Amino acid sequence: MQKTLVVVGTILITVLLILEACAPAQTSTLPSTSAPMASTSEDIEWLATVITSEAGSVYEKGNWVRCTDEERASVGWTVLNRFRSGTFGQTIKEVVTATGQYAHKQEPTSEIREFAKKLLEGGIPDATGGATYFFSPVSMPKEGEPTAGFDTGGGLHSVTGVDKKVYFPSWTNTMAYAGDLRNVRQAYFMFYRTETPAPPAPEVSQPAPKNIIKMTIGELVSFNSQQAGKRGDYSGKIIQTLGEVKTRQSTQKGYVITFKPYYEKVNLIFEKEPSSVKVGQRIAVRGQWAGGTYESGYDLVNCVLVSPVKVSAEDLYADFQTNAIAAELKYKTEIVQIRGEVSIIQRNAVLGGIEVWLVGDKEGGSLRLRFGSEWESSIAGLKVGQVIGANGEFDTSYGAQIILTFSECSLLE
Secondary structure (H helix, E strand, O other): OOOOOOOHHHHOOOHHHHHHHHOOOOOOOOOOOOOOOOOOHHHHHHHHHHHHHHHOEEEEOOEEEEOOHHHHHHHHHHHHHHHHHOOOOOOHHHHHHOOOOOOOOOOOOHHHHHHHHHHHOOOOOOOOOOOOEEEOHHHOOEOOOOOOOOOOOOOEEOOOOOOOOEEOOHHHHHOEEOOOOOOOOOOOOEEEEOOOOOOOOOOOOOOOHHHEEEOOHHHHOOOOHHHHHHHHHHOOOEEEEEEEOOEEEEOOOOEEEEEOOOOOOEEEEEOOOOOOOOOOOEEEEEEEEEEEEOOOEEEEEEEEEOOOEEEEHHHHHHHHHHOHHHHHHHHOOOOEEEEEEEEEEEEOOOOOOEEEEEEOOOOOOEEEEEEOHHHHHHHOOOOOOOEEEEEEEEEEEEOOOOEEEEEEEEEOO
16 A cells, blocks of 8 residues: 655645744754764755655644754654665655645745755754654644545544544554654654564563563553552562554663553553554563652663464353352453454444444353444444454353443454
């Protein structure tokens, strides 16, 4: 599928030039690097035009706000990285004017021309690590909004600075997010790069339960005083948790993936990058508790991904019939890969969302799988009696005829 860059240009209107011209000159805070490129005045002009059109200013809280130097540099580097690859065009102009890729109608100011020249001369480093694509979450449809005309194949994700979940374009599924960049607002700019796939992070064997502490991400960052008092007892312990990936980036500590369920965050520190993990994906992880603070987050070090627990609907149901308490502990903080026969497909009028029920046993026991609205079109193609596979996270069990509920579900192909 051809990748189409979703650009900020849809929200940059003609007043941008006036506002940019009125913006006070600022000295760049970006460090220098030595990687000059041969360039012409035409190259400078086209690069400056893209930076002005895509990252001159953004509309924030009722006002036009000047983009940061880091935002401008990152946008400019996507152009330079495309040019260097040789697959997007043979000149800066060809890269910029390729159909449907960059906005390039705004006249640059002298300040931005100088900025573009500095980029081409190697005076500003590439903080994106080689990004060739970016998009603006605020310009994409939000959860519950019409999606006609937009590429929404990347699904719904939470984004810092946007109140509702945002649809991502499909090409984000196959590229690596550059991570949270200094002075780059995620709501307006998210950068992606193509990477040679690395070997996946090692999957862990199942140690004896006494060797690990299974905690939901909510329990791990709980403000409850009793829970907070236990944190000191975690030192050196192996903790397993589960959550949604908010950011991923390389740091001096190692490769860091963050969960951020509330106001606090958990930093998952890997020795090697788990290249298969994407922003917005839900993963189970084990790591060694290393403490932390409210401001910096709580660290799990020497992290490894935990592979999904594969089980049939019938066997899973039998586990709960045998001993519900033991089964809850067994499946807590696990991505559970379930395969079973569909018995009911419906909307939940009370809780919202879409439900697919699987047969648990012949006596009427069931597994209820809860899906978000982004799965509506896929679920519309299912039929009662069909055998499907899905990933889910154990939520609750209740009733004499046990009904097991799994949330945050996703269909398997």
